Amino acid sequence: MPTPHYGQPLYRVIADELRERIESGVIPPGALLPAESVLTVEFRASRGTVRRAIAALRNEGLANTEHGRGTYAQANSYDHDPNRCSGIETRQREVAADAELADLFGIEVGALLIEYESVTRRGRGVERVARVYRLKPTCH
Amino acid sequence: MPTPHYGQPLYRVIADELRERIESGVIPPGALLPAESVLTVEFRASRGTVRRAIAALRNEGLANTEHGRGTYAQANSYDHDPNRCSGIETRQREVAADAELADLFGIEVGALLIEYESVTRRGRGVERVARVYRLKPTCH
């Protein structure tokens, strides 16, 4: 059992797949992801690798893990019905790109990006705020 | 980017920094050090290098590692309230809270937050940028 990682590292492949399931609604907001032990079987990966993938999702604000419980999907990207929420506050708006975002996306400073913001609360305080930026859908 | 080690090897630099925190009381006696995974991020070092640094502290009697639990700071006294500095996961920096973040977190505008940024690429371009904000870990 060597260490291929030709092309993409395995943990990123797993993260991409799980992200897709969350964003597509296969795993709806607020639902638990499969346990780590289940994911190791499905992706034939070690637990460490699975955990690394999940950590990536947490960093993107797409997942929220609780000790002894599991990892919850967090609503984030495009919802098809902006009026419906399931306990997680998200919102979408347009913002002007700052210098760093402009550089990353290869656009001009001040150009408009779409920003999704989601707020995670713990108790009565705010634990985390995630802001996800994307290019506006290309119109032609 | 790898392997500068001008003068001192990285593992020794890390050991020096952690020793400083323990001896200065930043990490009080009996408290847990940040997890290996956290230290790899903070010091931008591989796990092997971090473990080597911690091993050095153990050798000096400054730290005490328990399997499955963590590494404790070990000074010359015993029994203090188990204090935890919670962790960090990827490349992070400190930023000043804008009005909205300040409102959400219940802090003052301009107060420092920890920002994690992750970039998802598609082909040559950037598909999305996620910025996740958290309060700075308060260790009291």
Add this chain to the structure above:
DNA sequence: AGAAATTTGTCCGTATGTATC
């Protein structure tokens, strides 16, 4: 109320492949 099972958190040891000094 208590024990067992589940699940996440952390550490241990090892391994392969690459890159730089």
Add this chain to the structure above:
DNA sequence: AGATACATACGGACAAATTTC
């Protein structure tokens, strides 16, 4: 060539929070 360091990945074990019986 050797030492240092990186990223990736495996499997195992123990610890701790939560849920289930």
